[in-house]
Amino acid sequence: MNRALCAAVLVAACSMSAPAPASATTSRQASSSATPGGGCAPSTAPPQESAPPTSVNTLRQAYFCVLDNYYSGPVMDAKALLKSAFAAYTQSLMRRGADRADLRLPALTGNRDTDWAAFANVLGPGDPAALRAAITGMVAGLHDNHARWVRPTPSQEGGPTGTGIVGASAQQGGSQLDPAARPPMFITRVLPGSPAAKAGIRAGDIVVKADGVPPFIGDTVNQGILDVFASGTVRLTLKRPTTGRTRTVELREGPVTRQPPAVTSKKLADGVIHVRLPGFYEGAADQVIARLKGRPKAVVLDLRGNGGGSPREVTRLLGAFAHGKVTSYFCPLKGDCVPNRTDDSVPLLGSRLVVLTDRGCASACEDFSAAVKDNGLGTLVGTRTAGAVSGPGEGYLLDDGSLLLLPKVRHLGPAREIIDTIGVPVDHYAPMTALDLATGRDPGVAKALALL
Incomplete structure (x- = not known):
């Protein structure tokens, strides 16, 4: 099971992407340069696998990139963006026992430039891990299922690894758990030859517990189970619906083979x-x-x-x-x-x-x-x-090689109805x-x- 949330039991949903630009073959070096004095540069190639660490400047780029390029960025309250980023930054420090007594959100005026200057002055050099959390928190604060921040993933020697469980009944759009899901949660897809397949796990097996955590609390899906599946090892208690037999299996990440999608x-x-x-x-x-x-x-x-x-x-x-x-x-x-x-x-x-x-x-x-x-x-x-269809997203590269995906328009159905979230x-x-x-x-x- 991969450590990334969407590659655990869940499968990452593909974004509704806008048509690729005609310059999609532009060299990686040219496409990764940030716009001088601006927030970010449009992406015309995949993110770099080797790039400088995330810095305060990366957070600055992300902040201005959202304000300049997101669907509602031009009319957005810049204070809300910085508040989301600051909350995630301080929470990251607290989780690691590294909170700072002098770290307080400065008074914000609503002017995006002066507010950023005050914000950056408080952060100082910045903590890299907390800065990554801040960008994640800022994007999450948009509450948009097609807005996301993607960090480059180093190539894995020997190929991808995981448990091989790549589908569950409670997933919504592949990237999150469905608040409308009803119990039980069961496995819907297992990769052939994977650790899960070798352990005898099959589609239809009901998840009773994962590391002792139930997938539902009453009739409500337990969002906390995502943290369990994000680890490299998970202990699953499963029930086979055809026999009623319950057993416990400890799964560890191992080599998996993913075939490209095909009709x-x-x-x-x-x-x-x-x-x-x-x-x-x-x-x-x-x-x-x-x-x-x-x-x-x-x-x-x-x-x-x-x-x-x-x-x-x-x-x-x-x-x-x-x-x-x-x-x-x-x-x-x-x-x-x-x-x-x-x-x-x-x-x-x-x-x-x-x-x-x-x-x-x-x-x-x-x-x-x-x-x-x-x-x-x-x-x-x-x-x-x-x-999960807010609108087609476009990619923007930041100076640490990461990619910010932001919708520039909103999707409506043929009858001009809103489908997103519904x-x-x-x-x-x-x-x-x-x-x-x-x-x-x-x-x-x-x-x-x-x-x-």
Whole structure:
């Protein structure tokens, strides 16, 4: 199990990313330079793996970067940003027993430049670990599921490691636990050949406890269990739903093999094809369309666990099912919303469509699902989507090689409705249970076939 939160039991959700700039092949050296006198530089390449440590200047860059580039940055209260950063900074010091008696938030006026100067004067040289916490806290204070700070991860000799548990029923959009989740929590995906697989852990196994911590307190998901899964070793008490047998397994990180995402398909009933799309990555739409060349009578498009990706892939795939439709809107802080439309260069399939969704369907996946529902292109089956689609994010590089992802616009559905934090409701409720997974049953596919 990786130490990063989203790579423990949870799978990191893919952000709905804006189209890559034409200069995406620019050298890493050129793309990592900060804008002189500004907060940050637009990213045209991945973050550097080797860079200077996080400093007060890095925090300064992040602060001005948010104010200059975030969706509501120009009208944001700069004091709130500094307050979030300062709270996280002092909490980091306290956790390590390094609090300072002279460390107090200075009086802030609302002028972003003079407030930063006062703030930086109080910090002094700064504590690197606390500075990293401050940037994390400042971004978290935006309460935006597409705003995040990503630090470069050094290359691992011998490949990636983890426990191999990469899916759980209580996850929302892959990156957090769902406050609407209902017990029990169960494993939904285990990587083949991983430590978890070798320990006999299977999809459907119910998590009774993790290091003695229950996943639910009453009917409320226990957010504290995230800290348990963020460690490299975890002791799991599991219940097999088919037998009722309970056992305890101690898992340690080991080598894992992750295959790149790929479209898969299989024939169901006569003239119906089931296509699973794990993400809207580059080329995903054409991969799905290639699987449907025979123009099947009906398509069951499985988007469960699809964490999102590129809006361009969304509009291209929708073009196979309808032309001349608005799929969503991207709205700036000021001015008119820009409509996104189906890619009408894609030949129409003429197939009936059923889309399978769950709480793991996030970002671009919700963009697709809302377009299907609002435009009457098909039927949604499963559970409500994640509600994690604030808007496409753009990357900005800071001087320590880290990347700040910030949405510049807000996403609205085709009916100009807000989907972020709410999700897209399904037409037919068909959740997956632990017993379903353990026995190979699929209520979503069964309902789709019944409808078709």
